[in-house]
Amino acid sequence: MAGENETGTGRHIDFSPPDISELEIKEVAKVLRSGWITTGPRTKMLEQNLAGYIGTGKAVCLNSATAAEELNLRIAGIGEGDEVIVPAYTYTATAAAAIHVGAKVVFVDSQPDSPQMDYDAMERAITSKTKAVIPVDLGGVICDYTRIFQAAERQRDKFSVSASTELGERIQNGIGRVMVIADCAHAMGAKKKMEGSWKMAGNIADFSSFSFHAVKNLTTAEGGASAWKPVPGVDDEEIYKWFQLYSLHGQSKDAFSKMQLGAWEYDIVAPFYKCNMADIMAAIGLIQLKRYGQLLERRREVIEKYDEECDKLGISHLAHYSDEMISSGHLYITRIPGIKDAQRREIILAMAGKGIACNVHYKPLPLMSGYKALGYHPEAYPNAFKYYENEITLPLHTLLTDEDAEYVIQQYINIVKGYL
Numbered sequence: 001m002a003g004e005n006e007t008g009t010g011r012h013i014d015f016s017p018p019d020i021s022e023l024e025i026k027e028v029a030k031v032l033r034s035g036w037i038t039t040g041p042r043t044k045m046l047e048q049n050l051a052g053y054i055g056t057g058k059a060v061c062l063n064s065a066t067a068a069e070e071l072n073l074r075i076a077g078i079g080e081g082d083e084v085i086v087p088a089y090t091y092t093a094t095a096a097a098a099i100h101v102g103a104k105v106v107f108v109d110s111q112p113d114s115p116q117m118d119y120d121a122m123e124r125a126i127t128s129k130t131k132a133v134i135p136v137d138l139g140g141v142i143c144d145y146t147r148i149f150q151a152a153e154r155q156r157d158k159f160s161v162s163a164s165t166e167l168g169e170r171i172q173n174g175i176g177r178v179m180v181i182a183d184c185a186h187a188m189g190a191k192k193k194m195e196g197s198w199k200m201a202g203n204i205a206d207f208s209s210f211s212f213h214a215v216k217n218l219t220t221a222e223g224g225a226s227a228w229k230p231v232p233g234v235d236d237e238e239i240y241k242w243f244q245l246y247s248l249h250g251q252s253k254d255a256f257s258k259m260q261l262g263a264w265e266y267d268i269v270a271p272f273y274k275c276n277m278a279d280i281m282a283a284i285g286l287i288q289l290k291r292y293g294q295l296l297e298r299r300r301e302v303i304e305k306y307d308e309e310c311d312k313l314g315i316s317h318l319a320h321y322s323d324e325m326i327s328s329g330h331l332y333i334t335r336i337p338g339i340k341d342a343q344r345r346e347i348i349l350a351m352a353g354k355g356i357a358c359n360v361h362y363k364p365l366p367l368m369s370g371y372k373a374l375g376y377h378p379e380a381y382p383n384a385f386k387y388y389e390n391e392i393t394l395p396l397h398t399l400l401t402d403e404d405a406e407y408v409i410q411q412y413i414n415i416v417k418g419y420l
Contacts, residue, residue: 011355013408016215019295019398020284027283034279039254042282047225049289053189054202056227057236060243061282065185065211065224067275069097069134071246072181072207072226075239077168078103078131084181085125085133087117088364088381089388094134094183095365101164103131107366107376110383113316115333116143118383123151128158131172132179137187137201139318139361140217140328145180145204146194152178167234167242174232175206185211186330188218189296193324201328202227212281217295217330218288220281245269247276298398299329302405306332306394309409315416331361332396334412339419341389347415348392354411359393 031037043061051059062068078084080102086095088107095105106125108117115138122133133152135143156177163169172179182205184190190201202208212223226243230236248254250272257263288295303320310317316335320327336344348358364384366376378385395408 011407013356013395013400013404014397015357015359015393015395016397017399018214018219018221020219021287021291023291024284024287027287028280031279031283037280038278039248039276040279042279042286043277046277046282046285046289049286050225051227053289053292054200054227056203057230058240059202059225059227060240060247061220061223061225061277061285062243062247063223063275063277063281065183065209065213066093066097067247067273068209068224068226069093069181069183070100071243071273071275072209072228073097073101073103073132074165074246075167075242076132076171076179076181076207077163077165078179079164081129082131082162083127083129085122085130086365087115087134087136087384088366089115089117089362089384090136090138090183090365091185091362092365092368092370093185094136095371098132098134104129106130107381109381110387112383113335113387114383115139115318115387116141119144119147119151122148123155126151126155126158126178128160130155130158130178131162132181134181134183135205136183136185137190138331139320139333140186140190140330141318141320142187142190142192142201142204142325142327143182145182145192148180152180167238170234171231171239174234179207180205182208184208185213185216185224187328188212188216189292190328191326203229205229206231212285212288217299217328218285218292220277220285220288223277223281223285246272247274248272249274295398296329299396302396302400303329303332305402305405306396306409309413310334313413313416313420315413329396332394333361334392334394335387336390336392336416336419339390343419344390344392347419350415351392351411354415356408356411357395360388360391361393362388364388 082103084098084103089110161172184201187201207228210225212220250268250270252267318333351358365371366378
């Protein structure tokens with residue numbers, strides 16, 4: 001989104017503002033006038049519509065993707081004494097959710113020149129304590145789930161059921177191997193051809209989590225969702241019920257049901273958590289989902305414009321589209337050949353001087369002080385560091401005009417030429 005700025009360029013392009021139309025505003029106003037603003041009919045409708053879009057039987061809307069990921073792990077009975085494999089190259093929520101449930105995070109390095117984890121190293125990291133691997137569909141690009149499931153199957157003999165809950169025990173028995181619990185925070189709408197048919201993110205892994213944060217392609221301001229594939233021997237309705245219990249204090253009735261005439265009484269089955277989605281948020285999501293096809297197409301137009309210019313100069317970038325995969329186009333991640341961290345910072349500042357906000361996705365978690373304090377050593381993840389040290393993410397959103405996108409990429413090319 002372009003506007004006046006203080007840099008002298010007359011331009012200001014934000015990194016990732018939300019695309020909110022009058023349709024979303026009108027829908028939120030309806031909710032405000034309805035007298036029901038917390039979890040209620042619109043949240044349930046959004047859950048149904050998301051499940052239909054993804055292709056799963058059920059989906060659960062929550063207040064964040066972090067909550068969704070944590071509840072995925074809790075529903076699966078993962079806790080103290082368990083190990084969860086996580087890529088070193090990701091945002092903190094991926095690992096923090098596993099830490100919240102008491103599991104040990106086992107970081108795996110990236111592949112050379114890729115943000116995706118080294119699948120061979122991932123398979124070697126599987127032990128008798130491993131209960132799950134958390135792949136990350138970074139930038140909206142779907143991981144190699146075929147390879148991940150192959151590893152889980154090959155290491156099936158190492159897996160033993162050891163769950164923190166009775167439901168988790170039945171889920172682990174039903175799956176019978178290390179679970180694949182995907183971080184699809186960036187990937188709503190991404191799809192991949194698998195075994196001859198297209199599969200949507202959220203309908204590939206055993207359990208998946210999505211983010212609807214303000215910077216995401218589809219936003220509810222704050223929010224997230226969980227989805228899952230059918231588990232042998234476990235009914236989807238039971239899993240859905242436990243998501244509801246975990247997200248609303250263990251209360252046996254949600255607020256909407258409890259407020260019906262004469263239906264005041266409820267039980268607390270356990271002292272659980274508070275991470276439900278409100279109808280105000282769901283109202284935004286309902287309209288965003290209706291508009292989502294157009295939003296994804298606009299992202300593709302901007303990406304293709306960026307790709308053309310980066311390819312001319314030899315700037316590497318995520319490959320968002322192929323005959324086998326269609327990304328959600330969430331992030332435009334680039335890498336400048338031959339530069340180090342100091343030069344990367346200079347380029348970002350130079351872009352800021354042109355009124356363009358850039359970002360970095362991501363600083364590997366073992367480089368962060370909070371993870372160093374937990375005993376993780378950055379030098380153990382050299383590929384992740386190499387990918388990070390010359391990475392720059394360009395603005396990519398649906399409020400960019402053609403003129404904005406042209407300005408961003410031309411300024412970037414002009415600045416980067418001085419470093420090649």
